[in-house]
Amino acid sequence: MNKSSREKEAVLSVFAELVRPLMRVAFEYGISASEIAGVVRRTYIQSLETRLSDQKRATTDARLAVVAGLAKSDVTALREALRAGAPHSLRASVSLDQVTNLLRSGIPTPVSPVPTDSPWSWIWFQLRTLRAAVSASSSMPPARVPMSRRC
Numbered sequence: 280m281n282k283s284s285r286e287k288e289a290v291l292s293v294f295a296e297l298v299r300p301l302m303r304v305a306f307e308y309g310i311s312a313s314e315i316a317g318v319v320r321r322t323y324i325q326s327l328e329t330r331l332s333d334q335k336r337a338t339t340d341a342r343l344a345v346v347a348g349l350a351k352s353d354v355t356a357l358r359e360a361l362r363a364g365a366p367h368s369l370r371a372s373v374s375l376d377q378v379t380n381l382l383r384s385g386i387p388t389p390v391s392p393v394p395t396d397s398p399w400s401w402i403w404f405q406l407r408t409l410r411a412a413v414s415a416s417s418s419m420p421p422a423r424v425p426m427s428r429r430c
Contacts, residue, residue, distance in 0.1 A: 318367050323347060324357045 282290075298315075305315060324343055331338045331346075340358065344351040 314367070320347075320349065320353070321357050321361065321367070324349075324354060325361055328358070 304310075324347060327343055327347055328338045331342070336342075340351050340354045343349075343358075344354040347354065349357075
């Protein structure tokens with residue numbers, strides 16, 4: 280299914296608006312644009328692999344690289360990192376509570392328990408879901424988020 284360049288640009292604009300509120304967190308924790316791009320590439324490859332598997336199509340490094348527009352060596356490295364459970368960053372980490380407190384500062388908590396059209400509502404919903412999952416499993420360590428020196 281081919282989409283027009285105008286539709287593609289509209290979707291990219293939506294992505295930009297969804298990511299924009301998270302930049303404050305990135306700045307606060309010294310997360311670079313390169314690290315964010317790495318997380319996006321890794322997530323894209325993981326999602327693409329799942330999609331192709333669901334469609335009963337081959338999920339070779341070469342196929343993923345062609346579809347994703349990345350070098351095969353990059354795809355190989357990303358898939359190996361995913362299989363190994365490697366963290367997104369090797370820096371020190373902070374707790375989910377610290378990220379929640381950062382997001383809470385100056386941002387109103389949404390009233391609705393489900394995501395609305397606001398990116399912040401979606402973020403709060405995801406944080407509540409993650410917190411519930413962490414609390415439900417006593418054997419699961421607290422969620423950690425990479426941290427570096429502050430900007």
